Amino acid sequence: MIQVKDLSLTYPDGTMALKDVNIQIDSGQVVYITGPSGSGKTSFLKLLMGMEYPTSGHLRVLGRTMKKENALEIRKIRRDIGPIFQDFKLLKGRKVIDNVIIGMRFLKLSSNQMKERAKEALEKVGLSHKTNALVDNLSWGECQRVAIARAVARKPALIIADEPTGNLDKENALNILELLSSFKDNNTTVIITTHATHLIENIEDGVMIRIDKGNIVMERMAYE
């Protein structure tokens, strides 16, 4: 699903965000990427989503090589990725269900199919009762669940969540990690970044990758 070989990313101002990273991520896994602030976690996710391109090395995501020359192809793989951004990127002034449906706009689905999928996703994240509420009136945690529902409703091969535990206390952070990891199945890999290493240290079912200063310093594969 994801192959990374000698991957480096240097930003135009000379900041080296990732250095010689090597890893393989198979399908149907939960992958936790941890590391201190500024270690390169978000940069890695941007490379996976084709929002940045490697400066050197080789990156293949969902069967496609991530390089500038393949920009058109890469647009297609974005349909198979469900991103959950730190700032959620919800449309203000719109209902919860509309925000979930909008995530499916480039999939070839009828409006009824989109509605059904949106309702199903909202149920999974425990927000059915807010289907027709305006997102403007939701709490931070509810907005996060709308963003998760929007990603999940696309039925993507890859769910990517950037720092979903950021603003949460321990209990709620663990709940969100549990919810996100519940979307893993044979065809869906879930990748989660968090700087809260202590939260995931005891989670046994998952791959853990620790990044520091752009290098992978620890990698623990999933327990059988």
Ligand SMILES: Nc1ncnc2c1ncn2[C@@H]1O[C@H](COP(=O)(O)OP(=O)(O)OP(=O)(O)O)[C@@H](O)[C@H]1O
């Ligand atoms: N567009 C950019 N231009 C230049 N430098 C950047 C850019 N984006 C990130 N960086 C730098 O690259 C390094 C890695 O940043 P990145 O956002 O990947 O870290 P992170 O591990 O996600 O941090 P955090 O946990 O704080 O979100 C940092 O030094 C950061 O300042």
